[in-house]
Amino acid sequence: MKPMGPIPPGYVGRDNELLIGGQKVSDIFTSDIQTPLFVYDFQLIRERIFLLREALPPSLGLHYAIKANPLPQLVKLLAPLVDGLDVASGGELQVAREAGARHISFAGPGKTDAELEAAIRAGIELNLESEGELRRALHLAERLSTTPKLAVRVNPDFDLKGSGMRMGGGAKPFGVDAERVPAMVRTILAAGADWRGFHIFAGSQALDAGAISETQAQTIALATRLAEAVGEAPPFVNLGGGFGVPYFPNDVALDVRKVGETLGKNLDQRSDILEQTTFAIELGRYLVAEAGVYLTRVVDRKISHGEIFLVTDGGMHHQLAASGNFGTVVRRNYPIAVASRFETPATEVATVVGCLCTPLDRLGDQVLLPGAEEGDVIAVFMAGAYGATASPAAFLGHPPAGEIIVGVAP
Numbered sequence: 430m431k432p433m434g435p436i437p438p439g440y441v442g443r444d445n446e447l448l449i450g451g452q453k454v455s456d457i458f459t460s461d462i463q464t465p466l467f468v469y470d471f472q473l474i475r476e477r478i479f480l481l482r483e484a485l486p487p488s489l490g491l492h493y494a495i496k497a498n499p500l501p502q503l504v505k506l507l508a509p510l511v512d513g514l515d516v517a518s519g520g521e522l523q524v525a526r527e528a529g530a531r532h533i534s535f536a537g538p539g540k541t542d543a544e545l546e547a548a549i550r551a552g553i554e555l556n557l558e559s560e561g562e563l564r565r566a567l568h569l570a571e572r573l574s575t576t577p578k579l580a581v582r583v584n585p586d587f588d589l590k591g592s593g594m595r596m597g598g599g600a601k602p603f604g605v606d607a608e609r610v611p612a613m614v615r616t617i618l619a620a621g622a623d624w625r626g627f628h629i630f631a632g633s634q635a636l637d638a639g640a641i642s643e644t645q646a647q648t649i650a651l652a653t654r655l656a657e658a659v660g661e662a663p664p665f666v667n668l669g670g671g672f673g674v675p676y677f678p679n680d681v682a683l684d685v686r687k688v689g690e691t692l693g694k695n696l697d698q699r700s701d702i703l704e705q706t707t708f709a710i711e712l713g714r715y716l717v718a719e720a721g722v723y724l725t726r727v728v729d730r731k732i733s734h735g736e737i738f739l740v741t742d743g744g745m746h747h748q749l750a751a752s753g754n755f756g757t758v759v760r761r762n763y764p765i766a767v768a769s770r771f772e773t774p775a776t777e778v779a780t781v782v783g784c785l786c787t788p789l790d791r792l793g794d795q796v797l798l799p800g801a802e803e804g805d806v807i808a809v810f811m812a813g814a815y816g817a818t819a820s821p822a823a824f825l826g827h828p829p830a831g832e833i834i835v836g837v838a839p
């Protein structure tokens with residue numbers, strides 16, 4: 430038997446079935462809505478945002494990085510609850526605009542001229558990833574006779590400790606090395622563009638409040654140094670995000686209150702040059718990961734060399750991360766359960782696989798479950814972020830998973 434990650438809080442059973450958004454799984458299915466299916470409970474997202482607003486300094490903006498889950502209906506529901514949407518492609522920009530976001534910023538390497546033009550026309554903030562991108566943005570803005578809103582994404586000279594994905598420190602395709610940023614800001618100012626400030630993102634998926642606080646303190650210090658070098662205050666600083674969620678055995682939920690308290694103190698003590706600056710953080714998975722459950726049905730139960738295999742109608746083509754092939758070196762089990770026997774005691778060790786003809790397609794490796802049969806429904810938790818859109822949907826030509834939202838009415 431191998432351990433699995435913790436089932437996120439808020440999931441309970443009724444009549445031996447998993448409830449999602451107050452509905453039994455069997456009640457969620459209709460003639461049109463069947464497995465494989467992602468179900469997102471919007472009530473959990475709403476509660477998460479409420480909890481964050483309580484824990485974080487009141488002046489701090491909260492942005493949603495929509496690549497974690499860009500489902501248009503979900504983004505539309507989320508947009509009014511946050512202070513901004515952060516996008517990383519022209520496609521996401523379109524989704525964010527249609528969602529009616531209050532503020533949109535566009536980061537990400539390799540923005541094409543068409544994407545830059547769409548952003549400048551829409552009057553949204555561009556987080557520039559290089560001097561080349563600045564040149565192209567200024568050129569396009571001149572042609573469009575528009576004053577572009579430009580911030581500089583900084584490649585910080587530190588990274589977020591314990592982070593699952595390092596996005597700062599050393600040579601990176603993201604952002605501009607800190608020492609070249611002041612010259613770039615002077616170019617922006619000299620061109621008469623609307624300089625919006627800095628975007629400093631140092632990493633993702635950290636569960637240690639101390640590590641996040643340390644990175645935030647370093648980020649504020651870096652913004653201070655850069656502002657002093659420029660000789661002008663940035664109107665806005667995006668402090669990045671990095672708030673992680675517990676996917677795996679022994680992962681412990683992040684203490685956001687602690688992060689909020691320390692950040693409040695650090696912001697209160699910031700140097701004079703940042704006095705008028707507003708700050709925000711950008712979170713992806715922390716807002717949505719735990720609100721999503723991936724449901725897949727057992728098609729076949731078989732034994733090989735004494736090991737039980739539950740073969741399902743889903744797999745890594747929908748939920749790559751749970752198969753262990755998205756940004757992890759060692760495969761570990763996401764939390765998983767038999768949704769149709771949710772309150773039955775676990776009695777057997779089984780391996781849950783998808784329907785793809787590759788050994789990579791494992792959703793649960795030797796996990797302890799109640800005995801499941803053909804027709805039972807398996808729930809893979811932590812599926813609200815980097816699920817459907819971060820998986821190789823076309824691989825092997827099976828149909829895509831459905832995506833539905835429950836818990837919409839507060």
Ligand SMILES: *Cc1c(COP(=O)(O)O)cnc(C)c1O
Pocket residue numbers: 494496497515517536630632633634669670671672711712713714715814
């Ligand atoms: C991916 C990304 C995020 C979101 O990361 P999470 O780990 O989902 O919170 C935030 N900011 C930037 C710049 C990103 O690239």
